[in-house]
Amino acid sequence: MSDDKTDSNATQEPGKASTPAPVVQDKAGEETKATRGGAANILGVLGFAATLVFGFYAGRWIKESYFTDAPAAAAEGRYRVDLRGDEPSMGPEDALITVIEFSDFQCPYCARATPSLKEAMDAYDGDVRVIFKQFPLRMHNRAVPAAKAALAAHQQGKFWEMHDKLFEGQRALSDPNFNRWANEIGLDVAKFKQDFSGAAVSKQLDEDYAAGSRAGCTGTPCFIVNGRPYSGALDAVRWKKVFSAEKRAAESLGVAPGEVYATLMKDAAESRGGGKVGAVPSEWGKAQGDGPDPNKRYKVLPEGRPQLGPDDALVTIVEFSDFQCPYCERVTETVERVKTKYGDDVRVVFRHHPLPFHAAARPAAVAAMAAHRQGKFWEMHDRLFPKRKELNEELYKSLAQELGLDMAQFDADRNDPGLGKMIDDDIALARTMGANGTPAFFVNGRYLSGAVPFEMFTALVDKELAAAKAEVAKGTPKGQVLQTLLADAEIAHRPPNDAGRAARPTSKTAPVQPGKAPTKAAPAPAGAADAVPGAAAPEAKAPAEVDAAPADAPAH
Numbered sequence: 375m376s377d378d379k380t381d382s383n384a385t386q387e388p389g390k391a392s393t394p395a396p397v398v399q400d401k402a403g404e405e406t407k408a409t410r411g412g413a414a415n416i417l418g419v420l421g422f423a424a425t426l427v428f429g430f431y432a433g434r435w436i437k438e439s440y441f442t443d444a445p446a447a448a449a450e451g452r453y454r455v456d457l458r459g460d461e462p463s464m465g466p467e468d469a470l471i472t473v474i475e476f477s478d479f480q481c482p483y484c485a486r487a488t489p490s491l492k493e494a495m496d497a498y499d500g501d502v503r504v505i506f507k508q509f510p511l512r513m514h515n516r517a518v519p520a521a522k523a524a525l526a527a528h529q530q531g532k533f534w535e536m537h538d539k540l541f542e543g544q545r546a547l548s549d550p551n552f553n554r555w556a557n558e559i560g561l562d563v564a565k566f567k568q569d570f571s572g573a574a575v576s577k578q579l580d581e582d583y584a585a586g587s588r589a590g591c592t593g594t595p596c597f598i599v600n601g602r603p604y605s606g607a608l609d610a611v612r613w614k615k616v617f618s619a620e621k622r623a624a625e626s627l628g629v630a631p632g633e634v635y636a637t638l639m640k641d642a643a644e645s646r647g648g649g650k651v652g653a654v655p656s657e658w659g660k661a662q663g664d665g666p667d668p669n670k671r672y673k674v675l676p677e678g679r680p681q682l683g684p685d686d687a688l689v690t691i692v693e694f695s696d697f698q699c700p701y702c703e704r705v706t707e708t709v710e711r712v713k714t715k716y717g718d719d720v721r722v723v724f725r726h727h728p729l730p731f732h733a734a735a736r737p738a739a740v741a742a743m744a745a746h747r748q749g750k751f752w753e754m755h756d757r758l759f760p761k762r763k764e765l766n767e768e769l770y771k772s773l774a775q776e777l778g779l780d781m782a783q784f785d786a787d788r789n790d791p792g793l794g795k796m797i798d799d800d801i802a803l804a805r806t807m808g809a810n811g812t813p814a815f816f817v818n819g820r821y822l823s824g825a826v827p828f829e830m831f832t833a834l835v836d837k838e839l840a841a842a843k844a845e846v847a848k849g850t851p852k853g854q855v856l857q858t859l860l861a862d863a864e865i866a867h868r869p870p871n872d873a874g875r876a877a878r879p880t881s882k883t884a885p886v887q888p889g890k891a892p893t894k895a896a897p898a899p900a901g902a903a904d905a906v907p908g909a910a911a912p913e914a915k916a917p918a919e920v921d922a923a924p925a926d927a928p929a930h
Contacts, residue, residue, distance in 0.1 A: 444615035445608055449590065452601025454642040456585040457505065458578070462524075462533035465495065465503030468632035470624040471617055473502060476509035476586040476596040479520035484595045485541040487607035494613030501621055506537070507582040509594055510655060513811070515824040516547035518579070518655050523552040525578050526569035527561060535559040545704070548829045580654035590646030600624065600635065601642045666808045671819030671863035674807060675856070676723040679800070680742075680751040682713060683721030686853035688842035689818055689835055692723045694804045696812040697739060698732035703759040705813050705825040712831050719839060724755065725800040727812050734765035739797050741770040744787035750777045808867030818842065819860045 455474045473491070477484040495502045508525065510517030520540050527536035539555040540547065556566040569575055589598055597604045600620050608616070624634045666672055674692045693709065695702040713722055726743075728735030738758050745754035757773050758765070774784045787793055804814065807821075815822040818838040822831070842855045850858050 444619065445604055445612045448603040448605045449646055452638055452642040453589055453598060453603060453646045454601065454639050454644055455507075455589050455598050456581070458581060460578075461582075462506045462528050462537070463503055464534065466500060467503065468630075468634075469501055469503040470631055470634050471498070471502045471620045472600055472635045473504045474507060474589075474598040475504055476507050476582070476589070476591045476594060476598075478508075478510050478514055478517045478594040479524065479537075479540040480514035480517040480544060480547060481511065481594045482544070483607040485544055487595045488541060490608060490610040491613055493610040494617060497610075497614055498617045498621070502617060506533070507585060508579050509583055509586040509591055509596065510579075511594060512658060513824075515826065518658075519549065519552070520547045521579050521582075521655075522570050522575050523556070523566075525575045526566050526572075527556065527559070529569045529575070530561050530565065532559050532561055546827045546829070548827045550829060551827075576656050580656050583654050584651045587651040588645040600638050603646060665810075665823065666821035666864075666867045668821050670821075671860055672807050672816055672821065672867065673860050673863040673865050674803065674816040674819060675860070676721075677799075679723050679725050679796075680746050680755075681721055681723045682752065684718050685721070686851075686855075687721035688719050688846070688852060688855055689716065689838045690721045690723060690856050691835075692725055692816045694725050694727040694800065694809055694812060694814040696726075696728050696732055696735045697742070697758045698735040698762050698765060699729065699812045700762070701825040702813045703762055706756075706759055708825070708828050708831055711828055712835060715832065716835060716839070720835065724751070725803070726797045727801055727804045727809070727814070728797070729812060736797065737767070737770070738762075738765050740788050740793060741774070743793050743796060744784050745774065745777065745779060747787050747793075748779050748783065750779060753777050806866045807864075818856060819863050 457474075475491075477487075491504065495504065508521040510521050524533055524536050524540060527533050536555060536559060539559065543551055543555070552570070553563055553567065556563050586596060589596070590603060593605065595605075595607060597608075599616055600623070602620075604616065624631075624638075627634060627637055629637050676690065676692065679692075691709070691712070709722060713720055726739040728739050742751055742754045742758060745751055754773060754777065757776070761769055761773075770788075771781070771784075774781060804810070807816070809816075809821065809823075811823070813825060817834050818841070820834060820838065822834055841859065845855050845858055846852060
């Protein structure tokens with residue numbers, strides 16, 4: 375007799391709903407109804423997701439293949455680049471495509487170009503080699519030292535590691551950081567320092583620069599792809615189109631891969647655009663007698679201009695700036711850090727130097743000074759720089775309203791010739807002192823050029839703070855320290871070839887009327903004097919951003 379008490383024939387108890395028995399597998403491999411329903415749902419979701427993914431990649435492929443134009447070469451024909459054979463390179467020597475990159479470690483577009491080039495290079499694995507050559511622009515005051523750091527690292531086989539450090543730390547290019555990065559990538563730092571200052575590295579840098587000049591490079595980044603020149607930071611899609619075309623051309627030659635580049639160079643031109651070299655980096659210091667001497671003091675005073683910090687600050691930083699200058703915008707963060715670090719020991723004074731090829735810079739300066747008359751200069755300053763690519767009459771009025779200014783007074787002040795004269799006087803003073811580019815700083819009268827790193831700023835401020843404290847210790851009141859230090863300062867800067875001559879007259883510009891176009895010189899074309907090899911240039915002041923811009927970034 376069974377122990378099971380359950381009666382298989384028992385009837386349903388009244389008042390209780392019946393519960394359907396679950397469907398179970400009655401033989402191996404047979405799905406239940408529940409399993410089939412869940413699987414169907416999962417398959418539906420996966421199918422939908424697959425459709426989306428396929429659609430995304432198909433759409434991207436269609437866009438890249440049919441709606442993205444191949445970049446045009448900067449000139450017809452092919453051009454030979456002088457190669458030593460010991461340049462840093464990546465990719466096989468017998469690659470079908472040789473990319474020679476001329477770059478500047480202080481150029482923002484060069485930093486942006488690196489990942490896109492690498493992505494396209496990976497897509498053509500084994501078909502592309504990149505040869506890196508230095509092309510520091512004279513307007514970038516840390517580009518030459520950075521190039522030397524990269525070449526010094528190359529002496530120990532660590533160029534690309536230093537290359538990455540320099541671009542990642544582009545806003546902090548300083549000798550202490552070069553040494554720190556050398557240590558981080560495992561270099562013999564003592565040898566690195568020796569090579570950094572050595573004749574061999576300087577010679578390589580000069581040769582790279584001369585090669586770029588002969589190849590027709592006037593800005594950065596500049597690429598010569600199997601002899602064809604391309605300018606600017608191309609995206610990966612456009613790089614792939616360049617590589618695709620060059621690969622077909624290389625394969626059509628009917629020669630071994632290792633002979634492709636030499637074959638293409640047989641009929642290549644020796645230079646592009648005249649190929650004028652001019653002064654190479656080792657000669658720039660000798661040629662640049664037109665900038666203020668950083669070892670001298672120059673009589674540059676606040677003279678009632680907008681300032682942050684007390685009148686009796688021990689260190690006064692007078693800044694000459696331009697609201698349309700990208701380097702002036704970039705350095706604002708550094709100046710703020712300096713002011714925060716030193717507090718009331720530092721006073722920052724703003725003076726205007728709108729450059730002739732920045733058409734909107736003077737109207738912006740006028741707007742800022744009109745705001746100053748209502749106590750809102752720095753508020754306007756902080757709003758103008760982020761909008762430097764959008765400067766116009768409507769913006770000035772909009773910002774003035776945002777700041778709660780009296781609009782009638784704001785417009786009247788912008789028409790006041792006295793305000794325009796203040797800006798003209800600032801320009802004249804900057805030029806008299808030889809500060810021809812922006813940003814330019816005078817720290818207790820000592821010149822500091824360009825958007826320099828924080829460490830360079832603080833090194834000079836520390837030195838001047840010590841000098842000021844020494845004056846106070848002698849009994850000089852804090853409020854008279856600047857005048858005391860500048861008592862025997864230079865009242866003008868004259869290059870050596872101007873010795874004995876009067877300072878050249880400075881052109882004046884009439885104040886800008888609201889709603890009217892400023893009376894200015896025409897904007898400089900891309901590849902302006904500071905980026906043209908051999909052209910006369912201010913001393914590493916970064917007066918305008920003439921790095922070769924990508925399609926979505928206008929050149930200045």
